[in-house]
Amino acid sequence: MAQGASGQERARVADVLRSLVFYVAFYLGSVLLLGITSPVLVVAPARSRFVPDWWSAWHRICARWCLGIKVVVEGELPHGGQMVAARHESFFEAIDMPRQFDYPAVFAKAELMKIPIWGALGRHYGLIPVEREAGAKALRAMLAAARKATAANRVLVIFPEGTRTPHGEVAPLQAGFAGIYKLVGLPVVPMAINSGGLYHRLWKRPGTITYRFGEVIPPGLPREEIEARVTAAINALNE
Numbered sequence: 001m002a003q004g005a006s007g008q009e010r011a012r013v014a015d016v017l018r019s020l021v022f023y024v025a026f027y028l029g030s031v032l033l034l035g036i037t038s039p040v041l042v043v044a045p046a047r048s049r050f051v052p053d054w055w056s057a058w059h060r061i062c063a064r065w066c067l068g069i070k071v072v073v074e075g076e077l078p079h080g081g082q083m084v085a086a087r088h089e090s091f092f093e094a095i096d097m098p099r100q101f102d103y104p105a106v107f108a109k110a111e112l113m114k115i116p117i118w119g120a121l122g123r124h125y126g127l128i129p130v131e132r133e134a135g136a137k138a139l140r141a142m143l144a145a146a147r148k149a150t151a152a153n154r155v156l157v158i159f160p161e162g163t164r165t166p167h168g169e170v171a172p173l174q175a176g177f178a179g180i181y182k183l184v185g186l187p188v189v190p191m192a193i194n195s196g197g198l199y200h201r202l203w204k205r206p207g208t209i210t211y212r213f214g215e216v217i218p219p220g221l222p223r224e225e226i227e228a229r230v231t232a233a234i235n236a237l238n239e
Contacts, residue, residue: 015203018207022204023178034117041117044077045124049103052125057100063092068206069238075213077101078189080233081152082216085177087234088159089167092209098125098159105149106204107158107180110138123207126154130176148186160230167196168238173231177224188226190214190233214238 038050063069069093078084078101087094097104104128110129113119126146131138162174181188192212198205214233217226 001097007029012203015205018202018206020120022062025066026059026062029062030055033058038117039048041120041124048121048124049126051121053098053103058206059095059186060099063199064142065202070208071096071205071211072099073100073211073213075211078155078213079190080155081150082157083158083181083184083186083188084191084213085158085160085230086191087237088161088164089193090164090200092195093193094159096149101152101155101157103154104157105146107142107146107155107156138199142180143183146180150184150186156184160234163198164200167194167200170231170235170238173227176228177230181219181226182223185219187219188230190217190219190230192234194237208221210237 026088033051033055037048039055041048061073063166064071065128084101084104088094093100105126105128107130108122108127110131113122113127115236126145126149128142128149129138130142136153149156152227158177158180161171161176162169162171162176192215193209194210198207198209214236217233219228
């Protein structure tokens with residue numbers, strides 16, 4: 001028992017040290033990236049797409065080499081003309097989307113667009129703002145942005161749970177997901193991920209984060225069916 005406790009304590013200390021190195025490297029690198037690229041945002045904002053791409057790639061590098069987190073992908077990677085319905089367990093996947101996909105159009109809370117600098121970068125990158133209490137005008141703007149992204153052959157990414165859900169738990173999908181699915185009219189690829197146990201904690205742990213892409217779900221299904229199929233598929237890694 002004493003040896004087991006000692007081993008757990010050493011692992012905890014190692015987690016703390018790895019996490020501290022990660023925080024310093026990732027956040028310092030983020031500040032430097034913003035400092036170096038901010039003139040582009042001011043002078044030529046339409047050309048700032050590379051900033052979120054670089055930031056996401058830097059985050060993946062820091063997670064791999066500072067935290068010891070590997071990423072594996074199971075299933076076929078979605079492409080343009082499809083909408084990914086993604087499980088949301090931690091900030092890992094939110095930051096990782098530009099690294100995992102080629103120029104994705106991500107549905108994001110409208111509040112995020114109000115964050116200084118990052119909000120402007122998100123707008124120019126083409127994030128699709130979602131208002132929880134959306135009126136008709138906001139809904140039309142969201143659909144126009146989604147259709148514009150689809151016309152540009154960008155994959156759409158939505159987190160239908162609406163917020164982070166602890167690993168192992170099943171959360172109901174937000175009421176607006178089925179409406180977006182119906183109005184956008186695209187096939188849906190469900191995406192499970194198991195990042196919560198490693199990443200959604202102050203002292204992060206090493207290990208493997210898996211992206212698992214399920215079978216493509218066709219457009220036009222009734223609300224009950226699309227919600228049931230997406231819920232089952234995005235929770236496939238809850239063990």
